[in-house]
Amino acid sequence: MFWLVKTDPETYSWDSLVRDGKTVWDGVRNFQARNFIKAMKQNDILLVYHSQNDKAIVGIAKIVSEPFPDPAANEPYWLAVEIIPVKKFLKPVTLSQLKKSGEFADFPLVRQSRLSVMPVEPEYFKKICIMGNIQPEEFL
């Protein structure tokens, strides 16, 4: 499956992920987003989106663990996964590009701007890769 996760690059960016090599994607405190994490599986593919100043999809990452209780949470029901960087978009795919193309009208990133974890339809994943000059085949 394909997913998209958001991060404010001022807090934790794609470059931070590359520097760390691997990270625990934690801190999600929204039930809808939590439920998506719950459905994640090892080896699922992630698009990493920079909110705020960038507003662009900047890279592809991979989930390397099953979901587990978020170690940073006070409550037991919040979940996290471990992820590793896979490929950087040489040309980030911006939110405005997605909106302008008109083909992403029901993509949660466009429709529900505050959701921080969301599933990505394979067709959308392909289109986004192509817009970012990346061959999608190796991830399908």
Place this chain on the structure above:
DNA sequence: GCCAACGTTGGC
């Protein structure tokens, strides 16, 4: 900096 969209909290 503003505001829309949500989520949460607390009074009733």
Place this chain on the structure above:
DNA sequence: GCCAACGTTGGC
């Protein structure tokens, strides 16, 4: 259980 008040996120 409803809703007003408030806080947060994120796009513009």
